[in-house]
Amino acid sequence: MAVRVQQEPFALGAEVEAFAAGRQDAGAVVTFTGIVRDLVSGDLSRMVIEHYPGMTEAALDKIEAQARARWDLKDCLIIHRYGEMAAGDMIMMVATASPHRADAFDAAEFLMDYLKSRAPFWKKEITAQGETWVESKAQDEDALARW
Amino acid sequence: MAVRVQQEPFALGAEVEAFAAGRQDAGAVVTFTGIVRDLVSGDLSRMVIEHYPGMTEAALDKIEAQARARWDLKDCLIIHRYGEMAAGDMIMMVATASPHRADAFDAAEFLMDYLKSRAPFWKKEITAQGETWVESKAQDEDALARW
Amino acid sequence: MIDVLYFAWVRERIGLPKEQVETSAATVADLIEELKAREERYAAAFADLSALRVALDQDLAEFDAPLAGVREVAFFPPMTGG
Amino acid sequence: MIDVLYFAWVRERIGLPKEQVETSAATVADLIEELKAREERYAAAFADLSALRVALDQDLAEFDAPLAGVREVAFFPPMTGG
Numbered sequence: 001m002a003v004r005v006q007q008e009p010f011a012l013g014a015e016v017e018a019f020a021a022g023r024q025d026a027g028a029v030v031t032f033t034g035i036v037r038d039l040v041s042g043d044l045s046r047m048v049i050e051h052y053p054g055m056t057e058a059a060l061d062k063i064e065a066q067a068r069a070r071w072d073l074k075d076c077l078i079i080h081r082y083g084e085m086a087a088g089d090m091i092m093m094v095a096t097a098s099p100h101r102a103d104a105f106d107a108a109e110f111l112m113d114y115l116k117s118r119a120p121f122w123k124k125e126i127t128a129q130g131e132t133w134v135e136s137k138a139q140d141e142d143a144l145a146r147w
Numbered sequence: 148m149a150v151r152v153q154q155e156p157f158a159l160g161a162e163v164e165a166f167a168a169g170r171q172d173a174g175a176v177v178t179f180t181g182i183v184r185d186l187v188s189g190d191l192s193r194m195v196i197e198h199y200p201g202m203t204e205a206a207l208d209k210i211e212a213q214a215r216a217r218w219d220l221k222d223c224l225i226i227h228r229y230g231e232m233a234a235g236d237m238i239m240m241v242a243t244a245s246p247h248r249a250d251a252f253d254a255a256e257f258l259m260d261y262l263k264s265r266a267p268f269w270k271k272e273i274t275a276q277g278e279t280w281v282e283s284k285a286q287d288e289d290a291l292a293r294w
Numbered sequence: 295m296i297d298v299l300y301f302a303w304v305r306e307r308i309g310l311p312k313e314q315v316e317t318s319a320a321t322v323a324d325l326i327e328e329l330k331a332r333e334e335r336y337a338a339a340f341a342d343l344s345a346l347r348v349a350l351d352q353d354l355a356e357f358d359a360p361l362a363g364v365r366e367v368a369f370f371p372p373m374t375g376g
Numbered sequence: 377m378i379d380v381l382y383f384a385w386v387r388e389r390i391g392l393p394k395e396q397v398e399t400s401a402a403t404v405a406d407l408i409e410e411l412k413a414r415e416e417r418y419a420a421a422f423a424d425l426s427a428l429r430v431a432l433d434q435d436l437a438e439f440d441a442p443l444a445g446v447r448e449v450a451f452f453p454p455m456t457g458g
Contacts, residue, residue, distance in 0.1 A: 011164075012160075012163060012164055012167055013159075013160035013161055013162075013163050013164030013165075014160055015160075016159060016160050016163045016164075016178070016180075017158075017159055017160030017163075018160075020159055020180050020182060020237065021235075022235040023182050023235060024182070024183075024184060024185035024234045024235045025184070025185075026182070026184070027181055027182050027183070027184040028179065028180075028181065028182075029178075029179070029180040029182065030177065030178065030179050030180075030255075031163070031176075031177065031178045031180075032175065032176070032177050032248070032251070032252070033163075033167050033175075033176040033177075033178075034174055034175065034248075034458055035167060035170050035171075035173070035174050035175075035176065036171075036174070037171060037172070037173070037174040037246065038171035038172075049457075050383055050384055050387075052381070052383055052431070052434070052450060052452070054434055055431060055434035055435075055450070058434055058435075059434075080457065087171045088168075088169040088170060088171045090167065091458075092457070092458060099184065101179070101181075101259060101376070102290075104179070105179070105252065105255070105256050105259075108177075108252070109252050112248060112252075112458055115457050115458045116455070116456070116457055116458040117454065117455055117457075118436070118455065119455060119457040119458075120383070120431070120450075120452065120455055120457075121455055121456065121457030121458075122383060122384035122452065122453065122455065122456055123456045123457075124384070133384055133385045133453065133456075134456045135453075135454075135456070136453070136454035136455065136456050141454075143249075181376055196375075197301055197302055197305075199299070199301055199349070199352070199368060199370070201352055202349060202352035202353075202368070205352055205353075206352075227375065227376075238376075239375070239376060248458070259376055262375050262376045263373070263374070263375055263376040264372065264373055264375075265354070265373065266373060266375040266376075267301065267349070267368075267370065267373055267375075268373055268374060268375030268376075269301060269302035269370065269371065269373065269374055270374045270375075271302070280302055280303045280371065280374075281374045282371075282372075282374070283371070283372035283373065283374050288372075
């Protein structure tokens with residue numbers, strides 16, 4: 001069980017490999033990775049993620065504890081970056097390990113839904129046209145209702 | 148888009164890294180990895196997976212095409228091994244990439260549900276107590292009904 | 295002449311992975327009846343059809359499917375991949 | 377004395393990330409009224425409360441929550457992590 005909030009990039013392959021390697025207690029491992037999309041085609045764009053040090057870690061710990069209470073998880077990992085990123089860069093990842101495939105999937109989706117709307121991160125997109133704070137989507141708030 | 152049926156192990160970390168690296172067209176990547184569980188605690192156990200060469204590839208291609216027709220997928224990967232494996236070894240993985248988080252999750256779950264009951268693989272568990280063919284679960288067949 | 299393949303415990307129970315069968319059976323069900331009449335090991339393997347699946351030319355099919363034009367029939371238990 | 381933090385466009389609109397505020401406001405809503413009365417940039421930032429969220433001592437809260445005992449208040453737009 002681990003929550004990491006960091007500015008530096010993470011090595012997705014190494015993280016997934018370490019998370020899944022030799023795991024005999026859980027036959028199902030699910031991961032989600034969020035990547036900076038090049039929204040303005042052909043435009044050189046960047047993303048800056050602001051966060052609330054202290055509250056971020058507390059919010060992620062809380063979300064992770066809820067997932068563990070609700071599903072049969074043998075392990076759980078959340079990594080989320082802040083700072084400046086370019087298109088194609090990895091923003092964050094979650095990983096879940098469970099003896100049951102449905103638990104691993106549901107817990108990963110739950111973590112993502114809560115992380116989207118309940119962890120204090122804010123994304124700003126910077127393009128040649130200017131800077132824009134990404135607006136939250138009503139559907140992201142709605143997604144919480146299913147849990 | 149790729150389907151691989153192979154006897155040799157695959158390198159999960161390298162596969163996931165290559166699948167997600169520099170992907171600017173899809174911000175959401177989901178992976179599922181299936182691992183041999185040590186069902187008989189403390190017992191040295193193995194698993195043997197039999198398959199139907201030819202039909203296996205055709206079935207996986209068909210399942211993958213259905214997923215691509217149904218969700219907005221920029222990429223999709225299925226790797227499934229056959230032959231002998233030990234507890235902790237990786238059996239298979241799927242990966243999906245989409246601009247939408249829900250599409251990436253749903254497509255990965257769909258691939259897994261169909262792969263469980265519609266791709267011609269059969270698992271046999273070998274322990275000190277003997278050999279047992281893994282029985283299909285009614286819930287796996289039921290899982291298809293939601294799609 | 296038709297290729298008949300067996301997998302998993304069906305293969306083990308019948309004792310071979312593949313054989314060529316001379317048959318004029320119209321449907322899968324007819325072929326199964328012919329095989330069951332051969333020997334006890336076939337009768338045992340095909341005793342409970344609800345525990346079996348069939349593929350015709352590598353495509354899943356029903357037991358009442360016609361065999362006309364089919365070159366390969368495979369019998370196996372429900373699949374357990376993933 | 378209470379620490380007041382601003383994030384994202386709230387921070388940009390008000391022009392600072394953090395300040396100490398001397399207040400006797402009973403609730404978050406009262407504190408917001410005090411801030412709005414200060415200067416136009418505060419009035420602009422707090423114009424539409426439906427576009428804002430508040431955390432008290434790093435826990436999400438409602439605008440009618442009491443401030444008694446609270447050391448840190450943070451205002452920010454809806455979160456967009458993930």
